[in-house]
Amino acid sequence: MVELTDEQLQRYARQLILPDVDLEGQQRLLSSGVLIVGAGGLGCPVAQYLSGAGVGRLRLADDDQVDFSNLPRQVAFDESDIGQSKVEALAKRLARANSDTAIDARPEKFDARTASAMLADIDLVIDATDSLQARLDIDNATHDAGLPWIMGSAVRMAGQWVVFDADRELGCYHCLVTQPEAAGGAGCAQLGILGPVAGLVAMHQSVMAIKLLLGLPVPWGELHIADPWSGEYLAMPITKRTGCPICQASA
């Protein structure tokens, strides 16, 4: 385990005094690697909070460029970033805030072709994609690699998040969504999104990621639905779907 420097003891002081974090937890965070797929409304705040908490390595994957329509919720970007690669603009912002975090910015899509290179030396994957197909690809690749992942989505005024265990003992994303649904899935560009709703989902993903990296219990296999506009929040266990290609294979 790495020794903390005086500057790190000062930087992380407010979380080091939390019994659930402590010195050992901080060392765990500093030696962890997280892949964040998508550098948009979910990916920006998740990356900022995980880097802020001292996660040692962040890999960012997104092939998109910053657009004016991103600025209301993609809070790591400003007007000078318009037209720039999202992962490169986000990496610059993160490096200015915390040089402890090694950033690996990859201006490419996560898919079946790029998955194995993207997952190398990674402990946890966070879905921040706004794409059903990308989530199916993440589900497949992390299942094959034996990694947990945290799904998140936000459209219009509501969002959802799920923490999937490495072995999918409590079901998987393929149990929730099937391939044909993915083909017809509409995202924020068609349906709209209120900025803070994306932020709310990103905060849940960030807290779950920190708990998971600390080795603390998380609510595996539960679909959490948050509708802050109406103030309704609920959670339900995922049930394994008959014919699910992943759960059947591992049964």
Ligand SMILES: [Zn+2]
């Ligand atoms: Zn399944």
